[in-house]
Amino acid sequence: MTCHSSDSAETPRSERRSETDARVVDSDQSRIAAAVRDLSKTGWYWGSLTANEARKILQDAPEGTFLLRDSSQRDYLFTISAMTSAGPTNLRIEYKEGKFKLDSVVLVKPKLKQFDSVVHLVEHYVLLSRTSCRSNSSGGGGRPPPSPAPPNGTVQLLMTTPVYAATPSLQHLCRIAINKATGRVQDLPLPNRLKDYLTDYAYHV
Known part of the structure; x- marks a missing residue:
């Protein structure tokens, strides 16, 4: 069995820190x-x-x-x-x-x-x-109730x-609307290229 000295086996602590950083x-x-x-x-x-x-x-x-x-x-x-x-x-x-x-x-x-x-x-x-x-x-009866004062x-x-x-493009607005309507874009009967476009910005705003 071969043993290595701690000097040769261990990476200096400062080097490990700099690698992590x-x-x-x-x-x-x-x-x-x-x-x-x-x-x-x-x-x-x-x-x-x-x-x-x-x-x-x-x-x-x-x-x-x-x-x-x-x-x-x-x-x-x-x-x-x-x-x-x-x-x-x-x-x-x-x-x-x-x-x-x-x-x-x-x-x-x-x-x-x-x-x-x-x-x-x-x-x-x-x-x-x-x-x-x-x-x-949605309080009903006309005027909405006021928000509680912070x-x-x-x-x-x-x-x-x-x-x-x-002005955003119509495609982008449609993409937002579709993503709002479904979280299962991959299941939609659409070409893969269009699915990629929809999932490239999968947000609702």
Whole structure:
């Protein structure tokens, strides 16, 4: 039996650390690159729009209108700009350990959901907002009941209607409608090329 000395068999700890760090960086870069690819297909990602420019776009829009843009703060990648009952507001998206989530106060952070992609994050809050709006408007008897006032003088953030940077194609709008209608695209009697197009953006917003 041959024995190797620990010097020759063990990779130095600093080297192992740097290899792990390199893998994490590669993973982060590929995850962020995939997020940007997905965002580029949405039509409501505005890229390097400033906060003031976003405010001007949203200022006359109804509550719940939103867009997504690059964050102007170095520690964040993206920001959601949305119209609330108190006017336009901005909410940063945090990226940490391979996941995206909304930035918020420290006490709320553990409760916030985390997502593999930015579009999935936006989709979640859009569906949540639309469900909330439907339930509020189904009270019957004419006017919908008012939403309960959020605590501490804050405003409720709704995200229901995206602002498109350019008019989306009819194909893209159809793709969203089909994905809303079924989660079984592969079972549809369609050519494989069309199925690939539908699954290339399998979101509802």
